[in-house]
Amino acid sequence: MKLFKYIFLLFFFFSCDSDDKTSEVTDIRYKVLLDYDGDLVFIGDQTNKVIFESSSSEYYLSILGYYNEIQSKRLYFISRSDFYSGFMLNYIDLQDLYENRDYNYTVQSSIINFDENDYLMSGVFMESENRYHFLVTEDDSNILLKTFESGLLVETQNLTSSFAVANFGIEGISYLQESNKLVIIQDVFNSSTQKTKIIDLDTFSLIGEHTNFNYNFFKSFGNEDHQYLIGRKEISYEVHEYLTDLEGNLITYNSDKYAFIGRVSTGYDTEESAFEYFVNGDVREEVGTINTTTGELLQQGVEGEPHSRNSPIFYFKPN
Numbered sequence: 001m002k003l004f005k006y007i008f009l010l011f012f013f014f015s016c017d018s019d020d021k022t023s024e025v026t027d028i029r030y031k032v033l034l035d036y037d038g039d040l041v042f043i044g045d046q047t048n049k050v051i052f053e054s055s056s057s058e059y060y061l062s063i064l065g066y067y068n069e070i071q072s073k074r075l076y077f078i079s080r081s082d083f084y085s086g087f088m089l090n091y092i093d094l095q096d097l098y099e100n101r102d103y104n105y106t107v108q109s110s111i112i113n114f115d116e117n118d119y120l121m122s123g124v125f126m127e128s129e130n131r132y133h134f135l136v137t138e139d140d141s142n143i144l145l146k147t148f149e150s151g152l153l154v155e156t157q158n159l160t161s162s163f164a165v166a167n168f169g170i171e172g173i174s175y176l177q178e179s180n181k182l183v184i185i186q187d188v189f190n191s192s193t194q195k196t197k198i199i200d201l202d203t204f205s206l207i208g209e210h211t212n213f214n215y216n217f218f219k220s221f222g223n224e225d226h227q228y229l230i231g232r233k234e235i236s237y238e239v240h241e242y243l244t245d246l247e248g249n250l251i252t253y254n255s256d257k258y259a260f261i262g263r264v265s266t267g268y269d270t271e272e273s274a275f276e277y278f279v280n281g282d283v284r285e286e287v288g289t290i291n292t293t294t295g296e297l298l299q300q301g302v303e304g305e306p307h308s309r310n311s312p313i314f315y316f317k318p319n
Contacts, residue, residue, distance in 0.1 A: 027051070030318075031287070032094065033265055033278065033311040034077060036063050040105065041306045042098065043278070045269075045315070048287050050304025054097060057104040065124030065132060067177070068314040075314060076129045078112065087112040089151060091129070094316045112151045118144075125175040125182065125201070133201065135159075135173065135182075143167050145182075145201075159184075163197060163206050172217030178224045178268065181207075183246070185217050196229075196248060212248025218262030221275065222246070228292060230262045243295045252295030258284060259297055266290070267313025278313055280306055 027044035030051065034040045038056030043049065058081070065078040073095040079088050090107040097105050118136035121143065125133040134146045143165050147155040159165040169187030171194055176183065182199040188211065198208035215231025218241075222228055227246040232239055241260045242253045254260075264279040275290040277297070285306075288299040 028317065029271075030098075030316045031267070031276070031278065032068075032075065032314040032316050033306070034063065034066065034075060034092075034314070036060070036310045038063065038079075040092070040097075042316070043287070043302065043304075043306060048300055048302050050302065050306050052101050053306070054102055054105045057106050064120075065126040066312055066314070067126040067129050067132075068316075069129050070315070073316065073318075074129070076126065078124045078126065078132065086116070087114045087124070089132075095319060098316070098318050110151055112148060113153060114148075115153075118146070121170075122173040123175070126177065127180060127201070133175075137167055141167055145204075157204055159199070162204070163199060165197065174217070174220040174229075176220055176222050176227050179222060179227060181227065181246075183220055183229070185213060198246060208247065210248050213244060215242050219266075220246075221266040221268075223268040223270075223275075226292065232260075232262060243292075251292065254295070261290060261297070265311050265313050267315065269315065271315075276313055278302075278306075 025046050027046045029045040031043040031045055032040065038060045039053065041053045042051040044051055060079045061082050063077050063079050067076040069076060073093065074091045075094055076089065076091045079090055088109045089112055090109045092105055092107055114134065118138060121135045121137060127133065131149050136144050136146055138144065141160065143159045145157045145159055146153055160167065165184055165186065170184065171187060172185035174183045180201045182201055184197045186195050188195050193211045194214050195209065195211050196213045197206060200207045213229055213231060215233045218230045218232060220227060220229050229244045229246065231242045238255050239257065240253050240255050241262055243251045245251060261277060264277040266275060266277050269276050275292055276287065277290055278287045285302050286299050287302055288297050290297060
């Protein structure tokens with residue numbers, strides 16, 4: 001009788017263990033983040049678990065623009081190694097890196113024929129892996145948008161003469177890749193207000209202009225249909241963060257610094273139709289979803305210690 005009980009208990013234990021394993025959550029997609037110095041991390045999209053990290057075999061002073069080519073599973077970025085060298089277009093083969101788990105990844109690179117006499121005013125706006133824009137100034141007066149294709153300059157357009165964007169008092173420059181819009185926030189002369197100009201780079205036309213956004217600009221994010229601005233302002237020694245739509249209409253504000261999203265990494269998950277975020281720093285290590293109607297963060301923890309924190313979120317599904 002005792003032998004029968006032991007056999008029954010063993011059978012029960014192993015069957016439960018087997019059920020637990022079959023019910024384990026597994027990742028079929030990954031969030032990929034590429035830090036400004038080249039550190040890269042894969043995080044499971046279902047488990048929120050750090051899968052592995054990899055560092056570049058090259059040194060980068062900064063990474064200035066990104067483009068994730070989903071079909072080829074290549075992550076493109078534009079970098080500079082120091083203040084004296086030129087700009088390089090690079091790509092990482094995410095499928096190869098995922099399969100081999102290299103501690104130091106290598107990139108394929110090509111030179112961009114950038115005029116070193118130009119003064120770069122912001123990051124690089126990558127419209128695709130072959131087409132990207134540099135916002136530069138050659139003098140104290142004009143702001144130019146220089147468009148490159150496959151490393152060569154193909155077009156130069158003047159924002160100062162076209163849209164009255166003066167080369168002073170610029171408080172924010174941001175590029176919204178999915179909608180191919182450029183946002184420039186500028187002080188209004190002899191006023192306490194700011195003017196926001198929205199330029200459609202597909203048509204090189206001014207599609208919006210307002211003075212509703214009067215905060216310290218931190219970042220923008222969005223998809224093809226909806227775009228948002230984030231700003232901050234100090235009131236009575238307390239910092240408030242503001243989430244607005246692209247027209248500057250206030251969605252929400254809060255003073256809880258543990259819920260700020262101005263410095264988080266963001267990405268739009270097309271499969272789940274959700275704006276997601278990642279943050280590692282300021283005593284926060286979390287991923288989650290941004291409710292763009294209320295500004296509420298639906299927070300989740302991260303298993304592991306990701307070190308990348310200054311990157312958009314890219315999505316990768318292995319073969």
